[in-house]
Amino acid sequence: xxxxxxxxxxxxxxxxxxxxxxxxxxxxxxxxxxxxxxxxxxxxxxxxxxxxxxxxxxxxxxxxxxxxxxxxxxxxxxxxxxxxxxxxxxxxxxxxxxxxxxxxxxxxxxxxxxxxxxxxxxxxxxxxxxxxxxxxxxxxxxxxxxxxxxxxxxxxxxxxxxxxxxxxxxxxxxxxxxxxxxxxxxxxxxxxxxxxxxxxxxxxxxxxxxxxxxxxxxxxxxxxxxxxxxxxxxxxxxxxxxxxxxxxxxxxxxxxxxxxxxxxxxxxxxxxxxxxxxxxxxxxxxxxxxxxxxxxxxxxxxxxxxxxxxxxxxxxxxxxxxxxxx
Amino acid sequence: xxxxxxxxxxxxxxxxxxxxxxxxxxxxxxxxxxxxxxxxxxxxxxxxxxxxxxxxxxxxxxxxxxxxxxxxxxxxxxxxxxxxxxxxxxxxxxxxxxxxxxxxxxxxxxxxxxxxxxxxxxxxxxxxxxxxxxxxxxxxxxxxxxxxxxxxxxxxxxxxxxxxxxxxxxxxxxxxxxxxxxxxxxxxxxxxxxxxxxxxxxxxxxxxxxxxxxxxxxxxxxxxxxxxxxxxxxxxxxxxxxxxxxxxxxxxxxxxxxxxxxxxxxxxxxxxxxxxxxxxxxxxxxxxxxxxxxxxxxxxxxxxxxxxxxxxxxxxxxxxxxxxxxxxxxxxxxxxxxxxxxxxxxxxxxxxxxxxxxxxxxxxxxxxxxxxxxxxxxxxxxxxxxxxxxxxxxxxxxxxxxxxxxxxxxxxxxxxxxxxxxxxxxxxxxxxxxxxxxxxxxxxxxxxxxxxxxxxxxxxxxxxxxxxxxxxxxxxxxxxxxxxxxxxxxxxxxxxxxxxxxxxxxxxxxxxxxxxxxxxxxxxxxxxxxxxxxxxxxxxxxxxxxxxxxxxxxxxxxxxxxxxxxxxxxxxxxxxxxxxx
Numbered sequence: 001x002x003x004x005x006x007x008x009x010x011x012x013x014x015x016x017x018x019x020x021x022x023x024x025x026x027x028x029x030x031x032x033x034x035x036x037x038x039x040x041x042x043x044x045x046x047x048x049x050x051x052x053x054x055x056x057x058x059x060x061x062x063x064x065x066x067x068x069x070x071x072x073x074x075x076x077x078x079x080x081x082x083x084x085x086x087x088x089x090x091x092x093x094x095x096x097x098x099x100x101x102x103x104x105x106x107x108x109x110x111x112x113x114x115x116x117x118x119x120x121x122x123x124x125x126x127x128x129x130x131x132x133x134x135x136x137x138x139x140x141x142x143x144x145x146x147x148x149x150x151x152x153x154x155x156x157x158x159x160x161x162x163x164x165x166x167x168x169x170x171x172x173x174x175x176x177x178x179x180x181x182x183x184x185x186x187x188x189x190x191x192x193x194x195x196x197x198x199x200x201x202x203x204x205x206x207x208x209x210x211x212x213x214x215x216x217x218x219x220x221x222x223x224x225x226x227x228x229x230x231x232x233x234x235x236x237x238x239x240x241x242x243x244x245x246x247x248x249x250x251x252x253x254x255x256x257x258x259x260x261x262x263x264x265x266x267x268x269x270x271x272x273x274x275x276x277x278x279x280x281x282x283x284x285x286x287x288x289x290x291x292x293x294x295x296x297x298x299x300x301x302x303x304x305x306x307x308x309x310x311x312x313x314x315x316x317x318x319x320x321x322x323x324x325x326x
Numbered sequence: 327x328x329x330x331x332x333x334x335x336x337x338x339x340x341x342x343x344x345x346x347x348x349x350x351x352x353x354x355x356x357x358x359x360x361x362x363x364x365x366x367x368x369x370x371x372x373x374x375x376x377x378x379x380x381x382x383x384x385x386x387x388x389x390x391x392x393x394x395x396x397x398x399x400x401x402x403x404x405x406x407x408x409x410x411x412x413x414x415x416x417x418x419x420x421x422x423x424x425x426x427x428x429x430x431x432x433x434x435x436x437x438x439x440x441x442x443x444x445x446x447x448x449x450x451x452x453x454x455x456x457x458x459x460x461x462x463x464x465x466x467x468x469x470x471x472x473x474x475x476x477x478x479x480x481x482x483x484x485x486x487x488x489x490x491x492x493x494x495x496x497x498x499x500x501x502x503x504x505x506x507x508x509x510x511x512x513x514x515x516x517x518x519x520x521x522x523x524x525x526x527x528x529x530x531x532x533x534x535x536x537x538x539x540x541x542x543x544x545x546x547x548x549x550x551x552x553x554x555x556x557x558x559x560x561x562x563x564x565x566x567x568x569x570x571x572x573x574x575x576x577x578x579x580x581x582x583x584x585x586x587x588x589x590x591x592x593x594x595x596x597x598x599x600x601x602x603x604x605x606x607x608x609x610x611x612x613x614x615x616x617x618x619x620x621x622x623x624x625x626x627x628x629x630x631x632x633x634x635x636x637x638x639x640x641x642x643x644x645x646x647x648x649x650x651x652x653x654x655x656x657x658x659x660x661x662x663x664x665x666x667x668x669x670x671x672x673x674x675x676x677x678x679x680x681x682x683x684x685x686x687x688x689x690x691x692x693x694x695x696x697x698x699x700x701x702x703x704x705x706x707x708x709x710x711x712x713x714x715x716x717x718x719x720x721x722x723x724x725x726x727x728x729x730x731x732x733x734x735x736x737x738x739x740x741x742x743x744x745x746x747x748x749x750x751x752x753x754x755x756x757x758x759x760x761x762x763x764x765x766x767x768x769x770x771x772x773x774x775x776x777x778x779x780x781x782x783x784x785x786x787x788x789x790x791x792x793x794x795x796x797x798x799x800x801x802x803x804x805x806x807x808x809x810x811x812x813x814x815x816x817x818x819x820x821x822x823x824x825x826x827x828x829x830x831x832x833x834x835x836x837x838x839x840x841x842x843x844x845x846x847x848x849x850x851x852x853x854x855x856x857x858x859x860x861x862x863x864x865x866x867x868x869x870x871x872x873x874x875x876x877x878x879x880x881x882x883x884x885x886x887x888x889x890x891x892x893x894x895x896x897x898x899x900x901x902x903x904x905x906x907x
Contacts, residue, residue, distance in 0.1 A: 021871050022864075026700050042857055043702070046585070047870055053589040061379035061767050065855065149570075154586050185487070185570050191872030199672035200466045212872075220687060221671035319398070323572060 001093065001255045005036055007248040013040040014067040014249035019051045019155070019236070020111075021191060024215070024270030031265040032256055039249050047189050049154055052076055055241075059086045064243040067250035070111055072156015072236050075304040075311070077104050087239045090251055092258045097276045101300055102235040109258050110235035112211075112272025114157040115292055117225040119194045119205040119213040122288075129203075136171060136228050139206055140178035149193050150184040151207040152324055153315050157234035158190060160298030161207050163307065164232045166314040173317055179206065180321045191215070198223040210289065211272050217286050224288035231292030234299075236272070350737040353728055357746040360784040364761030365753070368602065371595030371764045378591045378767055389596035399597065402579045405568070406558050406601075409493055409575060413557040414550050416497035420651060421504025421553075422546060426534070427644040428505075429512040432634045434645055442652040447502040448888050449656065450845040452562035452862065453881035456869060457659030458495045459567060460666050460878075462486030466674040468662055475677065487571040496563050498655045500553050507552060511545035530635050548615035555608030559601060559754030561848040566869060576601050577756050577848065584760070584852070595764065598757040606752040660885065667693060667878035693875040702864060703880065710844060710861040711887070713775060717782040718839035722832055724783065725790035730824070733798045751788045758785055759852030773855035781849045786842055790835040797831030798824070837895040841888050861887075 008014075018025055022045060029041045044066070046054060052071045058064075069087070071077070081087045082104075089106045103109045118133045132138035153159035165171045184206065187193035194212040197205040198221035205212075213225035238257055240250045256262045263274040267281060274281070299307040318324065372390055376383025393399045424443050427433050446454070461468045464485040473481040485491050519541065523533040561577040568575060574582070576597050583594040637644055668689050669676065679686040697703055728747055732740050750758070762781050763772075771777045801824065809819035825832075847862040854863050861884050868877040 021873070022702060022867055023696065023700075023873060023876065026702060029701070044855060045867060050585045053584070053586060057378060057589055057591075060377075060381070063767070063772065065773055186572060187570060189870065189872065192870070192874075193872075195672065195872040195874060196463075199463075200674045201463050216671055219670040221673075 001252065001259065004248055004252040004255065008036070008246075008252040009038045011246040011249045012038070013042060014244075014246045014253055015042045015044065015065055016253065017044045017051050017055050017066045017069045017241075019045070019047055019070060019072065021215075021270060027269035028257070028262075028265055031269070032253065032262075035256065035261070036252065039252070041253070047155065049156065049159070052156075055086070056080070059084070064241070064245060066241040067244040067246045068238060068253050069241055070236060070238050072114070072234050073160055073307070074104055074108070074235065074237065074299050074301065075307040077108050077237065077239065078301065078304045079308050081239070082107060085242050088242050088244075090240045090254060092251075092255045094255075094258050094260065094276065097260075097278060098258070099275060099277075101297060102233070102275050104237065104239075104301070108237035108239035109254075110275055111238045111257055112266055112270075113233050113235045113275055114209045114211060115227065115273060115295070116157065116161045116232040117208055117210050117213070117227050119190075119197050119208040119223055119225045121197050121200055121203050122222040122224045124200065124203045130224075130226060133204065133226050134228060136165065136175070140175060140182070142182070144204060145182045147203040148182055148184045149187055149196060149202040149205050150179065150322070151190045151193050151205070152186050152188055152322070153207075153318050154188050155190070156236065157209060157232075157298065158207050159311060159315060160234045160307070161232045162318050163311050163314040164296060164298060166317055167310060173321065176318065176321045180323075184322075186322060186324055194223060211270060214286065214289075215270060224286065226288070227290065227292040230294040230296045232298050233295045235275075349727060350731050350735065350739040350743065353724075353731060354739050354743055354746070356724075357728075357743065357784075357787075360780060361746050361749050364758060364765045365602075365749075367764035368595050368598050368757065368761040371592055371760070372599045374592045374595070376592060377589050378764060383592075389592040390599070392593060393596040393600055398574070399579065399593075402574050402576045402597070403600070405573050406575045406577075409489065409496070409564065409568075409573070410554045410558040412489065412493035413496040413500060414554045416493060417500035417504045417553055417557075418508075418546065418550050420497065421501045421549070422508045422542075424501070424648055424651060425505045425509040425512055426538070427648060429509045430538070430635050431637050431641060431644060433637070433641050433648070439645065439648040442656075443505050443648055444502045445652070446499055446655040447506075448841050448892055449499075450562075450847075450862065450865075450881065450884055450888070451496075451499040451560070452566065452845075452847055452865065453663065453885055454499055454655070454659050455495055455563040455566045456666075456865075456874075456877055456881055457662040458486050458491075460672070460874070461658065461662045462491055462495075466672065468665070468676065469658075471674055471677060486567060489571075489573060492564060492567050492571070492573060495567060496557055496560065498651075499563070500557055501651065501655070503556065504549050504553050507549035508542070508546060511542060511549075515541060530637070533635075544615055548612050551608055551612045551615065555605050555612070558608075559605060559756070559848075561756050561851075562866075565866075577754060580756050580760060581851065591760070591764070594760050598754075598760045601754055602752065602757050605754055609752045660882070663878045663881050667875060667882060669693075669875060672874060694879055697876045697879040702859065703861075706859050706861045706864045707883065709775070709858070713778060713782075713860065714840050714843040717779050717786075717843050718836050720779070721783045721786050721790050721839050722794075722836045725787055725794050725835060726825075726828070726832060728787070728791055729794045729798050733795060734803070734824075747787050747791050750785050753785070755785060755846065755848035756852060759849040762849075763852060773858070775858050778850060778853050778858055778860070781853060782843050782846065785849065786839050789842065790839055793835045793838070794828060794831045797828050801827050833895070833899050837891060837899070840891055844887055844891075845884065 025043055025045060032041065033039065044051065044054065055066055055069050087107055091106050092109065095109060098109050102113060120130065120133060132141055151158045153162040166173065166176065185202065190208045190212040193205045194208055194216055196202055198216045208225060210225050213223050216223045238254055240254055244250045257266065260276060260278050263276045263279045266272055267274050297303065373385050373387065374383050375386035375388055428436055428440055428443065433439060462484045464470065467484060467486065469484045473483060486495065519537050520533050523537045528536065559577055561581065564573065564575040565578045565581060568578060580594045580597050583590045583597065665676065668691065670688055670690050673679065673688055676688065679688040683689065728743060731737055732744055758781060762777055766772050766777055771780065805823045809823050814822070845862055847866060850860050850863050851866055854860065861880060865877055865880045865884065868880060
């Protein structure tokens with residue numbers, strides 16, 4: 001890491017295509033600049049899949065603005081970025097601390113992972129209600145009618161959550177239709193949904209994540225989250241762009257983010273789940289937090305082709321069932 | 327010996343290339359590049375089978391077929407038409423009423439009320455939407471909390487996440503436009519017919535119903551069309567409030583088409599083409615109706631101005647209605663935003679906590695500190711100010727040059743130039759953003775501040791031109807001709823004579839444009855890159871990301887900038903912003 005610094009500093013800047021929240025991203029950048037001053041980090045920040053599509057579109061048109069890219073899920077990397085040489089091979093020093101299941105070895109490594117959950121307003125739910133939410137079947141209980149919101153499959157993790165549940169025969173479209181009958185309000189991202197749940201506008205937010213609830217809980221909001229019988233895990237992967245305008249700064253950024261020091265900063269900034277094997281802090285220091293019983297991968301090197309094929313179908317099914325026009 | 331006096335205007339010795347000869351073709355070229363090139367690309371994009379730069383894409387009618395057959399797209403069109411209709415009805419009702427009160431009655435404090443009614447025009451409608459989201463959500467909106475506290479647990483009336491709620495918020499921000507369009511017709515109206523009605527024994531409201539309203543009808547219909555088309559293209563309010571309610575409009579669908587993977591730029595272009603056609607037809611009909619209404623209201627010649635209608639004690643009610651509108655459009659929303667900027671999280675107990683402010687843990691100044699200190703905010707603020715200054719000055723200078731050509735020259739290119747400068751009125755901002763992306767994605771200006779400036783300048787030329795034209799037309803040519811006879815070149819005559827006389831219009835244009843650019847969102851959101859984020863886009867980002875407290879802070883800063891400029895304009899430069907409109 002330190003050997004890269006002089007050349008990175010000479011480059012003076014890097015451009016990070018990111019979907020990390022504005023405030024969280026700034027904290028991480030500040031921590032980086034404290035360690036490595038003199039390297040300006042310019043952020044192109046867009047939510048959900050928007051940053052993915054911007055990167056794809058620019059590469060298709062021969063535009064090389066991005067130095068480092070952060071997206072959710074592996075499928076676009078394996079099916080498009082690597083074959084079309086949108087990204088380069090780069091293995092950071094701490095690569096072996098991340099499991100191969102949640103990385104694209106030699107190319108992309110998880111800045112954090114998101115584990116699916118349900119968020120709820122702690123003032124408006126009884127313990128019986130919370131227990132009901134601990135199973136996917138419990139999401140369809142009639143008690144939730146008019147009280148819930150759901151995040152649409154626009155993001156890397158929210159889309160994969162919907163995909164996995166749509167694929168499973170015990171859930172599928174029948175289960176989605178039962179949820180739709182409860183008339184949930186739709187949100188394009190989990191954080192605004194969690195905010196409205198914390199405010200009391202809704203009692204429950206489906207297709208949420210621990211980190212979305214956690215950041216509000218830290219500020220004192222009455223919000224909690226629970227996992228179900230299995231939690232769908234989506235890695236948020238960091239990679240160096242091909243023909244990056246500032247390649248050394250990009251590599252330094254990647255080294256630092258994926259180091260133990262960087263991972264602690266990432267979690268403290270946004271309370272993401274780190275899968276670095278030397279970082280053990282839970283994502284949320286809350287009494288209601290429990291680790292998921294079972295993890296199911298949202299996509300990986302074995303399933304990405306199926307993900308690529310099924311994801312548009314799952315999103316179409318969701319759109320149809322929830323009357324959501326994109 | 328006779329000496330031949332050499333006149334500068336001697337045609338035998340006149341230079342071939344002078345500024346006044348070069349300017350018209352140069353302006354035409356610039357306008358063609360800035361206006362027609364993006365429009366052409368929207369049309370080509372709509373005829374493309376794939377997204378921008380997608381390998382293997384060909385020309386195809388698929389996207390155009392999609393826009394007219396896909397249920398989601400058709401739903402967007404229906405929502406747009408319904409929402410615009412309701413918004414138009416609400417804003418015309420309120421705007422016309424306010425116009426009649428202020429222009430035709432003995433309402434007290436007329437001048438102050440005039441400013442109050444028009445003031446929301448200068449504010450960011452997106453900030454207003456943020457405020458109403460906090461005030462009007464069914465369970466935890468501030469208004470509903472207050473109503474329940476006063477009238478019991480079943481008393482919550484307001485739900486902003488409905489069609490009516492959405493139209494309500496939109497109409498609040500279109501009332502000033504409706505007011506201005508109607509009030510200008512009311513002010514020009516021949517009053518002798520109303521006087522005749524009074525003489526014949528007709529009361530105030532009978533005269534209003536049987537004389538004033540029918541005469542004003544063409545003007546009101548024209549105003550309705552203008553409000554209808556402008557509300558159809560609006561992005562910020564439907565984008566924020568319509569999404570969670572499932573009410574997607576065409577402008578929001580354009581944004582969604584290109585914001586998520588896989589991006590469908592071809593669909594965005596197809597929707598843009600339909601919206602553009604709709605706007606163009608609407609603007610054309612509006613312009614025809616305006617000419618008709620002008621003849622209509624001045625039938626009978628310019629009579630003497632009547633006495634104002636005496637409302638008696640009802641004038642205080644009329645004043646109250648004006649103040650109520652101002653409260654709903656400005657005071658309450660900004661109070662909500664201010665409150666939202668000092669809470670750690672939104673809470674239904676906010677008023678209870680406010681009552682125990684000193685011991686409450688809900689309130690904090692941290693959000694202000696964090697937001698104002700953030701690098702993204704400071705960079706966006708600085709960038710917004712200098713880009714708005716630069717774009718507004720550039721637009722004003724360009725409009726001045728165009729106006730000079732249109733009003734003061736006999737160039738054969740005037741018709742073409744006039745047409746090209748009118749065209750941007752019909753182009754929705756978000757559509758123009760789509761066109762600029764398609765047209766310039768492979769150019770060096772893509773992703774830079776220059777594509778933003780190009781968009782702002784081209785899109786705002788019609789506003790500036792209208793103001794400067796109105797001024798230049800009134801200036802007699804005698805003074806310039808005297809300067810020319812004295813030996814001054816045309817540009818010198820313009821500089822020394824015309825410019826000082828046009829100063830009020832130039833200043834008004836510059837200041838109005840500055841305000842428009844500062845709060846511009848729809849086009850900016852399509853065009854910004856990593857180093858070009860403006861304050862309004864940062865605000866959108868925060869809202870989309872659920873950082874409502876920071877968004878409230880930024881809304882206040884944005885509105886503060888606009889207010890400061892408004893005050894500088896009226897106090898320092900003595901520009902009458904309201905009358906100039």
